[in-house]
Amino acid sequence: MTTGPRYDVAIVGGGMVGAVLAVALSDADFHVALIEARQPKPLDPEADYELRQSAIAPGPRRVLDNLGLWERVPAKRICAFTGMKVWQAGGDDELFLENTAVGLPELGHIVENALVVDAAWQAFEHVDVYCPARLAALAVDDNAARLTLDDEQEISAALVVGAEGANSPVREAAGIATTGWAYGQRCTVGTVTTAHHHRHIAWQRFTETGPVAFLPLSDGRCSLAWHADEALADELAALDHDEFCRRLTEASGGALGRIEHMGPRAAFPLKLMHAREYVQPRVAIAGDAAHVVHPMAGQGVNLGLLDVAELVAALEAGRTAGADAGELRYLKRYQRARMGDNMMMLAATDGLKRLYGSRNPLLRVLRGLAIGGASRLAPIRRIMISQAAGLSPDGAPLLR
Template identity: 45%
Template sequence: MSNPDVSTPAAYAPCASGAIEVNARLTYDVIVVGGGMVGAALARACAGQGLRIAVVEAREPQREWPRGEIDLRVSALSRASQRILERLGAWGRVSQLGANPYRSMVVWDALGGGRIEFDAHSLGEPDLGHIVENRVIQLALWEALETAPDVTLYCPATIADLVRHDRESHLLLSDGRSLEARLVVAADGRDSLVRDLVGIETTGHDYEQRALVANVRPLEWHRETAWQRFLPTGPLALLPLADGRCSMVWSATEERASELLAMTDREFSHALSDASEGRLGSLVVEGSRAAVPLRAQHAKEYVRPGLALVGDAAHAIHPLAGQGVNLGFLDAAELAAAIALAGQRGREIGGLWALRRYERARRGDNAAMLAAMDLIKRVFGDVAPPVAKARSLGLSLTDKIEPLKQVFMERALGLHASLPPLARPLEP
């Protein structure tokens, strides 16, 4: 059965609103390459500033799906991300299609037994965030883009080449069309073609792990709680869904991941129930399973004249804290703010005065988050008894120090001060 809440595809012409055709070249102020969650958010955030904006995306978002079907890919949206989506006019649609709040989080160590619990009520907050399918987020943002008269969508479309000049960049699409822009933004993911074409290098390493994703049915109610157990082979997370199921993200070594993927559904369900220590009773996998290789990656440069990287094109992070898309949304909000400020002050939107503001605001925070995830992954992957005892003691002690727990929760929720305007709380 089709989901009645999902609209039918809207018609749009790739050469329509906002473009000026000069000698068969279509000219824009901003071209966003990649119309996924982060790219679509950036384009929507730049709309209404008197700019001509284009989005180049290879695939249209999924518009409808069977009722009761849950996508394998979900995100844990922070309060900051929720505020951004609200201000972009997409949160209402996200809520309509399905956003499940989680109100507490329990983290424990498989070897040492240490445990810490976070609860929204201790902060005076209604929840710690929402679990939302990625396709829901992208569709809500895409529909918002389709109503923006200053945004032109090129989809399906891919780029074949990028040539940069002093004051503009030329993009050649695979179908032969040529686009020109004052600013090109790479939002085309971890394996960014734009980043490669301009020669921006990355640092990082392979985690030698794969993240297995699936939807599971627990015997007991998940209590609107996100559960995470650190195993020697990698962390297991169970994220609560609205219908009582959980979205599972199990990061495991290559050897263990291969074993898990080769299991029958019944064998996998038993292994999963054991790995979760039966916290929600027996777990039964429903539907397919998939696995994604994990690596840490950070671009050496976020910007060049007329060019910026956002989201996974700039940084890729381990999913153990669920911060990937939240960092990307903050990138988009910060870059949109820098573009707006440049316009207000008569500066070139593709100039380094504007783009360096974005890079300074985001690079440090992203680097700190990548380093933190690396540290957690290494510490909890160490099976040496003294290390296991020390980290479990640290978890248990932190659980008893309420002010320290509140700092962690505030940071994860996006309640700290250093936020771009779109992510800040509404003024009373």
């Protein structure tokens, strides 16, 4: 028998999704433990931007607002964007989505992942943090989820949540199957200086080897996301600074003029992954532990924050009915709320990747027709913007 502390919820993973979930559940008066392998490094507000940035949509941002986390992020490191411009290399049509089409002050904000994580960790007033610590073993019975950590500490909880990323040990220990595939692409990221100001617009040009995207930063520079097939990604990694900038200028079609400088860069592989289920008795998974999407639409973190909102709502509903946090009936409420929407986003991004990554001449024509049609039909543009914004009047309380 486990003799260590007993919690309502034990969260494995202290990244953006896990940390925000810990704050949300703690604020809702659940007794929460967080297990994380590495302490987030202290952030210097004067340092250059971190490599990993996210485009936080208005709906998911409400989760951060309602938890008091958004106000903890240094405002000078956040950049609002009011439009998105999408076009195809070699095509004449372009699609421009703007905030005024749906009456929003902005379409979203670009912010460093690490800043949101730091804001959440600073709010752990009533969260018991086990760090550095990893999950060594998980046993689930009718009464509890029992966690053994790699330092031999033992804790138990009514519910364990895996929020530790795509290679989730909780998901693996629970035997939750996944489906998915690698895309044979890598995404090169970094901070770039362009000749022209971004004008608070997110720019994305589709090429046959993958899209090139520029996300606006608050100091006038851009965060680059260059998705490239493996062969091209290898070639790009070997380029010196000046040649990389020249190739990037070419790949972007000179949309923002010449690329004048590229900061430190890194690349990570792209894949699709979806769990066959999000919950079992006393077990739930969220964020990248449950779903990994192609990043071309910038929805990965947003989907994770929406998971947080719905999981908290489901656990509160269960508590109101007298159930503990591991009751499967209420966990399934979370699964129903999120699985369908997440699958739709996975299908949409996968379809876009295949449509815009094909060299088939017929598909090239269809791509042009798709962009041209959407650009000329205001109702379609409004639907696209509303979907990307993640706003729903019927959503969980943290989304209102």
